[in-house]
Amino acid sequence: xxxxxxxPEPTRPLPPAAPAGNGAHPTxxxxxxxxxxxxxxxxxxxxxxxxYPISPSSEIAELMARELPGCGGVFLQMEDEMxxxxxxxxxxxxxARAMTATSGPGFSLMQEHLGYASLAEIPCVxxxxxxxxxxxxxxxxxxxxxxxxxxxxxxxxxAAVVLAPGGVAEMLELTRVAFELAERLRTPVxxxxxxxxxxxxxxxxxxxxxxxxxxxxxxxxxxxxxAFAPYRxxxxxxxxLPAFGRGYRFHVTGLMxxxxxxxxxxxxxxxxxxxxxxxxxxxxxDLVPADTYRLADxxxxxxxxxxxxxxARAAVDALRDQGVPAGLWRPRxxxxxxxxxxxxxxxxxxxxxxxxxxxxxxxREVDRVLGPGVPSAPCLKAGGSVITAEELTQHVxxxxxxxxxx
Amino acid sequence: xxxxxxxxxxxLAGVGGQGVLLASNVVAQVCLDAGLDVxxxxxxxxxxxxxxxxxxxxxxxxxxxVTVEPHTADWVVAFxxxxxxxxxxxxxxxxxxxxxxxxxxxxxxxxxxxxxxVAYPLDQVVPEQVVPVDTFTIAAExxxxxxAVAQTVMLGVLSRQLEFPADAWTAAIERWAPAKSVPDNLLxxxxxxxxxxxxxxxxPRVAPAPAVGPPAEPxxxxxxxxxxxxxxxxxxxxxxCPERCLVMDAHDIAVFAHPERCTGCRLCSWLCPDLAxxxxxxxxxxxxx
Amino acid sequence: MNTEKRLLRxxxxxxxxxxxxxxxxxxxxxxxxxxxxxxxxxxxxxxxxIGCSSRIVGYIDAGTLHTTHGRPxxxxxxxxxxxxxxxxxxVTGDGDGLSIGGNHLIHAxxxxxxxxxxxxxxxxxxxxxxxxxxxxxxxxxxxxxxxxNRETPFDAARLAEAAGATFVARAQSxxxxxxxxxxxxxxxxxxxxxxxxLTDCTEYFGRTNRLGTGVxxxxxxxxxxxxxxxxxxxxxxxxxxxxxxxxxxxPMGVFHQSRRPTLAEAxxxxxxxxxxxx
Numbered sequence: 001x002x003x004x005x006x007x008p009e010p011t012r013p014l015p016p017a018a019p020a021g022n023g024a025h026p027t028x029x030x031x032x033x034x035x036x037x038x039x040x041x042x043x044x045x046x047x048x049x050x051x052y053p054i055s056p057s058s059e060i061a062e063l064m065a066r067e068l069p070g071c072g073g074v075f076l077q078m079e080d081e082m083x084x085x086x087x088x089x090x091x092x093x094x095x096a097r098a099m100t101a102t103s104g105p106g107f108s109l110m111q112e113h114l115g116y117a118s119l120a121e122i123p124c125v126x127x128x129x130x131x132x133x134x135x136x137x138x139x140x141x142x143x144x145x146x147x148x149x150x151x152x153x154x155x156x157x158x159a160a161v162v163l164a165p166g167g168v169a170e171m172l173e174l175t176r177v178a179f180e181l182a183e184r185l186r187t188p189v190x191x192x193x194x195x196x197x198x199x200x201x202x203x204x205x206x207x208x209x210x211x212x213x214x215x216x217x218x219x220x221x222x223x224x225x226x227a228f229a230p231y232r233x234x235x236x237x238x239x240x241l242p243a244f245g246r247g248y249r250f251h252v253t254g255l256m257x258x259x260x261x262x263x264x265x266x267x268x269x270x271x272x273x274x275x276x277x278x279x280x281x282x283x284x285x286d287l288v289p290a291d292t293y294r295l296a297d298x299x300x301x302x303x304x305x306x307x308x309x310x311x312a313r314a315a316v317d318a319l320r321d322q323g324v325p326a327g328l329w330r331p332r333x334x335x336x337x338x339x340x341x342x343x344x345x346x347x348x349x350x351x352x353x354x355x356x357x358x359x360x361x362x363x364r365e366v367d368r369v370l371g372p373g374v375p376s377a378p379c380l381k382a383g384g385s386v387i388t389a390e391e392l393t394q395h396v397x398x399x400x401x402x403x404x405x406x
Numbered sequence: 407x408x409x410x411x412x413x414x415x416x417x418l419a420g421v422g423g424q425g426v427l428l429a430s431n432v433v434a435q436v437c438l439d440a441g442l443d444v445x446x447x448x449x450x451x452x453x454x455x456x457x458x459x460x461x462x463x464x465x466x467x468x469x470x471x472v473t474v475e476p477h478t479a480d481w482v483v484a485f486x487x488x489x490x491x492x493x494x495x496x497x498x499x500x501x502x503x504x505x506x507x508x509x510x511x512x513x514x515x516x517x518x519x520x521x522x523x524v525a526y527p528l529d530q531v532v533p534e535q536v537v538p539v540d541t542f543t544i545a546a547e548x549x550x551x552x553x554a555v556a557q558t559v560m561l562g563v564l565s566r567q568l569e570f571p572a573d574a575w576t577a578a579i580e581r582w583a584p585a586k587s588v589p590d591n592l593l594x595x596x597x598x599x600x601x602x603x604x605x606x607x608x609x610p611r612v613a614p615a616p617a618v619g620p621p622a623e624p625x626x627x628x629x630x631x632x633x634x635x636x637x638x639x640x641x642x643x644x645x646x647c648p649e650r651c652l653v654m655d656a657h658d659i660a661v662f663a664h665p666e667r668c669t670g671c672r673l674c675s676w677l678c679p680d681l682a683x684x685x686x687x688x689x690x691x692x693x694x695x
Numbered sequence: 696m697n698t699e700k701r702l703l704r705x706x707x708x709x710x711x712x713x714x715x716x717x718x719x720x721x722x723x724x725x726x727x728x729x730x731x732x733x734x735x736x737x738x739x740x741x742x743x744x745i746g747c748s749s750r751i752v753g754y755i756d757a758g759t760l761h762t763t764h765g766r767p768x769x770x771x772x773x774x775x776x777x778x779x780x781x782x783x784x785x786v787t788g789d790g791d792g793l794s795i796g797g798n799h800l801i802h803a804x805x806x807x808x809x810x811x812x813x814x815x816x817x818x819x820x821x822x823x824x825x826x827x828x829x830x831x832x833x834x835x836x837x838x839x840x841x842x843x844n845r846e847t848p849f850d851a852a853r854l855a856e857a858a859g860a861t862f863v864a865r866a867q868s869x870x871x872x873x874x875x876x877x878x879x880x881x882x883x884x885x886x887x888x889x890x891x892x893l894t895d896c897t898e899y900f901g902r903t904n905r906l907g908t909g910v911x912x913x914x915x916x917x918x919x920x921x922x923x924x925x926x927x928x929x930x931x932x933x934x935x936x937x938x939x940x941x942x943x944x945x946p947m948g949v950f951h952q953s954r955r956p957t958l959a960e961a962x963x964x965x966x967x968x969x970x971x972x973x
């Protein structure tokens with residue numbers, strides 16, 4: 001009992017986010033998750049932030065408000081979340097790397113512009129620090145209830161890219177990755193954090209602040225002119241919109257459009273566009289590989305992300321101590337679902353347990369990939385408290401007793 | 407009632423914008439200051455720029471009627487040539503008409519707006535009683551050489567015909583003219599008062615050549631083109647064209663049916679919601695405000 | 696071809712507006728102003744929301760951003776902060792800018808974002824079929840006020856001025872020349888320039904209220920009083936909106952102009968323009 005209640009180990013340290021400058025050894029700094037997120041954004045070249053205060057994400061905005069003016073950036077506190085993401089998209093179309101941060105209720109308000117950014121192919125980063133819902137719900141308590149919203153919250157079939165950091169250091173790293181993906185795939189990328197990680201403080205290496213930001217977003221290969229087609233995809237299926245006012249004149253719209261950006265109601269063109277938007281984000285699954293823990297010989301595989309994955313590691317250790325060959329598969333990319341990697345990781349498992357702080361949002365995706373052959377027993381908990389390692393351990397033991405032949 | 411005590415009659419005429427009413431106020435003020443009874447009426451049915459403005463002034467020890475009956479006026483003072491000629495019917499047998507050679511062609515006198523042909527009484531023989539006054543030439547040395555104060559040149563000319571002292575006139579001008587134009591007006595008045603009218607009988611009895619005559623060749627017709635594919639048939643152009651140049655065809659598309667009437671005013675183009683009408687550059691006619 | 700038409704995307708024409716729609720008149724007048732001011736529209740970005748008026752930006756050969764319903768000012772704010780050197784013109788309608796986007800309008804005015812906001816006010820939601828708008832006068836029939844509108848409309852110009860817009864004006868489609876002059880002033884203004892343009896919806900508002908054709912609607916606009924050359928120092932107060940089914944007689948002209956730091960100036964965002972992009 002006491003063993004199960006001990007604090008979970010910190011995640012294994014990530015490789016340094018940036019090479020240390022001037023040969024000096026970077027030292028560990030005690031950093032809050034939200035702060036790490038902001039530091040990651042700044043290191044990724046984010047120079048525009050527009051947001052609206054909301055717990056538990058506000059520290060990201062507060063830090064950006066302090067830091068951006070000093071590095072030539074702009075911080076705006078907008079009138080609401082719709083305006084925040086609107087301003088972010090406007091800044092991005094001006095060529096800036098831009099982001100916003102919010103929590104569930106604000107994320108709901110941003111859905112319209114998330115859909116817009118996806119269809120219009122405007123890079124940006126949206127951080128959603130999940131709290132208990134629905135509605136105002138539990139403003140200061142943790143949850144993982146926005147997983148489906150992050151993919152399906154907008155109307156229509158949006159090809160989402162959603163990252164799930166598993167610790168403070170990864171808040172920084174995955175925010176940087178989010179910018180890289182957004183810029184490369186020209187699409188909004190969501191960092192789906194949770195209240196625990198956002199408000200947790202851990203020792204980590206901060207990137208060298210004096211490092212030069214990444215180069216500007218490259219323009220399209222096509223020359224400007226009457227024949228310019230902003231939405232003609234490159235070899236990777238990505239439309240490389242130029243920034244406004246850089247010699248190109250073009251139309252951006254949330255209507256279905258052809259390669260020239262002209263609105264169209266042609267179902268063939270529209271279907272092809274939706275298809276391309278889905279295909280273009282597919283490489284994300286290779287760019288953001290999952291993390292594993294004691295998985296190699298595991299027959300009972302726990303699947304968890306975010307703070308729940310941290311807890312699941314403790315459960316894996318506890319289960320191993322009791323002779324259960326448990327392991328953890330921790331996706332860092334929730335959408336698009338890394339189906340191949342998941343199938344590979346779960347191949348040979350005799351029991352799969354998805355642990356998440358909701359009523360089974362990602363567990364459905366796992367079950368879908370897994371198919372009916374493998375027993376699955378999700379450990380779900382919604383209502384504002386984390387799943388403890390003890391709860392998860394007991395859940396796995398119970399499920400194993402029911403499903404796995406002795 | 408003696409002849410001397412009989413009221414005297416003055417007609418001031420011009421077109422809107424020339425300051426007829428201001429001038430008539432000055433005359434009336436001078437009369438009042440001299441202790442005379444004075445009555446003044448104004449006929450300005452078309453008060454906008456270019457419309458006819460006529461003021462009747464009668465003054466004397468006692469005045470009952472304000473209206474100057476035909477063939478009774480002692481003076482006609484006109485700031486515009488055609489307006490002056492139009493008022494000659496009011497002039498009495500012994501009267502004199504001082505008429506400026508200025509020409510303001512009112513819209514109603516244009517019988518061909520595109521070509522600018524004017525039905526304008528230029529070719530008439532000038533009656534004996536008319537003294538043409540080159541207001542612009544007289545005022546030329548002054549900054550007063552502009553329409554707004556050319557009227558006071560005519561007041562200066564008129565003042566020589568009346569018994570009132572020059573001081574009375576300048577005081578009235580100072581009182582009625584807009585403050586910033588008082589110096590110009592006083593200068594113009596002075597020039598007009600000093601001007602020596604040609605002796606009767608020495609004048610050529612033919613109208614002066616117009617300062618600006620109608621062009622020998624009418625300007626090229628404006629070219630109105632209608633992008634039929636863009637026209638949605640709202641008929642706004644047909645309704646707003648002052649010359650009725652446009653009609654709708656059988657397919658409800660606007661057609662430029664009467665190019666010969668077009669003045670190039672561009673109203674059709676400006677008010678076309680479909681961006682379908684182009685008007686190629688041509689002499690722009692006055693546009694209704 | 697009239698020179699302003701060089702600024703069109705020819706393959707997009709003819710436009711989608713209804714016969715007699717006042718938006719088209721204002722659109723071409725806007726093009727004439729742009730034609731006089733800009734050799735090319737490379738450095739001009741039009742940002743529009745959703746609705747009939749917002750669709751016109753798609754016909755302009757410039758940077759054109761057709762955003763979401765009610766939110767063009769938010770995109771424009773971000774764009775202007777990222778690229779202060781660009782000329783940003785927001786095209787919005789009375790539903791887009793005053794109803795769903797009313798909050799963004801007052802905040803953009805408050806921030807004094809350096810842009811020109813053109814609000815086409817035709818008193819009705821045209822694109823969705825003629826529903827009541829927050830500008831619909833009392834008594835007017837629309838598809839959602841079958842018994843006549845019982846609500847009281849906004850006076851957009853007074854709203855913008857109260858919210859802090861540093862340039863507030865009103866024009867109308869009936870007098871495109873007056874509109875052009877005011878738009879020139881608005882584009883010259885540094886700060887948030889709000890220009891409401893009264894236009895007519897013939898197909899929905901005009902028909903439903905039996906106000907006649909596009910010609911009749913245009914002529915009814917002639918009752919409005921242009922207050923050209925308003926003495927800015929005198930700051931005339933706007934007249935209250937009369938409550939009749941027909942659009943009240945509203946004054947035209949520039950009602951307010953003042954100078955205070957723009958958002959970019961307040962934040963110290965430089966005029967060099969591309970710091971954020973680097």
